[in-house]
Amino acid sequence: MFSNSTTNGDLVRIPLKKARFGGGIGRIDSNVKSFDDVQDYLKTFIDQYVVNYNVDDDRRSNEDDIVALKNYGDGQYFGEIGIGTPPQNFTVIFDTTSANFWIPSSQCLSSVSCFLHSKYKSSESSTYKVNGKHAYIDYGSGSISGHFSEDNVMVGGLLVQNQEFIEATRDVGMNFLLGQFDGIIGLGFKESVGNNVVPVWDNMVDQHLVKERVMSFWLNRKGEKDEGGEIVFGGVDPKHYKGMHTYVPITHRGSWQFDMGDIRIDGNVTEFCKNGCSAIADTGTSMIAGPTVLINQINQAIGTNGIFTESCHLVINLVGRVIFETLANLVQPTIACIPFGPCLLEDKASPGIRNVIDRSDDVSSGVGAPILCTICKVIMRVIHDVIVNSRNIVLKLFGTICNLIPIPVGASIVDCARIPYMPIISFTIGGKEFQLSPHEYILKIGEGDDVTCYSGFISLDVHPPRGPLWIMGDIFMRRYHTIFDYENLRVGFAEAA
Structure with a gap:
């Protein structure tokens, strides 16, 4: 399936290259020149929280399977899969907050963005099975619709048979157009999927393709390297982290939601979460999102919104x-x-x-x-x-x-020269502080003299009873290796190697 796949012992590795914002790599990368361009499609994955909620550290399974990830300018991480026989290759986002799985269909003819992405052709697969159930997903800033189909899916070295997925005949518009991905594979809980669809991960378990009900994410934070990271199915790779993981139990069945303690700015207690906060570990979100009033205070502390605040x-x-x-x-x-x-x-x-x-x-x-x-x-x-x-x-x-007003994207610009002097932001999880330095929470867009720096903290207001809610996206997970333990319904964090 993948010509560049390599095997190291029992681990199947797929080397992928890293794409940069505005770097001219990929299908439409040359059109992405600013954070405003990128924000539109990144918000697609943030908005799903507002409108659509439709392991021991020393273990290592001999049946671990790994999907390598590519890093799109520290904005999104992608991996490759194959669908059908022979396999048709697609680049996808692996999203732990959803169990939906969709790919553009060859029947998507009315959308410009469909012509810029790989499309599934059922007529070219000998293992395709007709399903036909209607499908629709609302992402808030866009939606997809189409129908369900069944076919074999290759994920890393694992062949998942008779997997249901959505053939999208209408896509999310500009958000999809700007993306470097063809579709999304949801690795969340099956409770979040309707139509009695069995998600990819559950089929991996049911078909005995993984020994343990555990998956782990390592997102490479070394921007100079092409390697974007890896997902390990059925276990963990000790080379991906340092020390021991801190585990916290899942508090909301159907998502990787957990309780979080206080947030500190340069070691100072903020009392943001003095009554407790809820958070979700999310591989499908690039940044860290939280309540507007709190995000604005953090951005004020790091100096990103001074002009906006003074004008207000x-x-x-x-x-x-x-x-x-x-x-x-x-x-x-x-x-x-x-x-x-x-x-x-x-x-x-x-x-x-x-x-x-x-x-x-x-x-x-x-x-x-x-x-x-x-x-x-x-x-x-x-x-x-x-x-x-x-x-x-x-x-x-x-x-x-x-x-209380969400800071406009343009107002979240920071002076790149001030990064060394910005505060450390830390989150208390399981009684332990998880720190992020300015170099980790500031995004750099562009190359050379055209580099612009932006805050990695954005506003997201989720109303009760589900909210208020924090979304710990890729900015957090680049620093901290993350284990999603389905067996024990817990999530674990350790410093990434």
Whole structure:
């Protein structure tokens, strides 16, 4: 199947090259020149959390099988699979948060992006079986639709027989167009798939292709090397990590969700998660995503959104002061009380006229009119003073809105020269701190003098009961080797080698 496949002992390895953003490698890489271009298709995998939720360290199985990954500019990692007989090769994202498996179909004729990717041709496979069930997946920023088919799938050295997958006849549009991948293989729990479809991983287990219900991810963080990383099915490779793994139990069946403790900025407790946080280990997301208010605070600490924040506060102050001045003028006693009548009569009527009115109107007779006017003025004066004296307090309160607005992608730029001086961000998992240095959480896009640096922290607001939620994507998993233990329903992290 794969001409470059190599075998080292019992481990099947597939060497893959690394592609860079804007590096001119691959089908459409020359069109990806900025983080704005890349963000659109990366958000496809983030958005699924908002709209669609449709091992011991020393063990090493003799039946381990490895799929090597390619690194697309530290943005996404891809591996190759084969479908059918003879195998038709595809580049896919291995996504642990979903169990869906889809590939572009040769019947996808109305989409430009389908013409730029490999497509499955059922007529050219002798092991193809008709299924025909309709399929639809909504990713929030796009969707795919098509029908289910069955065929043999080669993943690394493993041949999975009669695997159901989606032939996508309509794709996710621009997100798919910009991607270096042909499709997605979901390695998540089968509970997240409908139509009684058995996911690839479950078929591997049911067909006795792996000895243990464990898979592990190693994402290469050395940008100079072509090797992007490896997935090991059925075990772990001790060469991929240092020390022991810290394990935490899964708290939500159907995804790799676990409890996370506090987040620290340069060792300082933030109390972001003083009441506990939930997080998901996600190979299908490039960055680290979390609640907007918290992500903005982290980005402020690392200096990525200073311009945006200053502009936001400037607008609040300018608009707020205009509003308060207008309100204060409206409640000036000499103006506000005139429409009530008594003050109008007091200010403009002559004594003779007032005497006539006093005698003809019991309600306004005697000292009634002056008293009503005085009461009105006193009330308006109190309201006026409250507005004037509370202006700064209210403007400061409204200024917190700037910390609730998702920072635009363009505002997450950082000065590359400041990277060595940025703080260390750490996450507490299983009672242990997992640190990320600036060199690990800052993404560099471009080459040479055209390099632009961006924060690897982006906003994602998942509402209760599922949220708030943190997504620990590839930025985190590059630093920490990750074990997904289906047998014991736990996830483990150790420093990557």
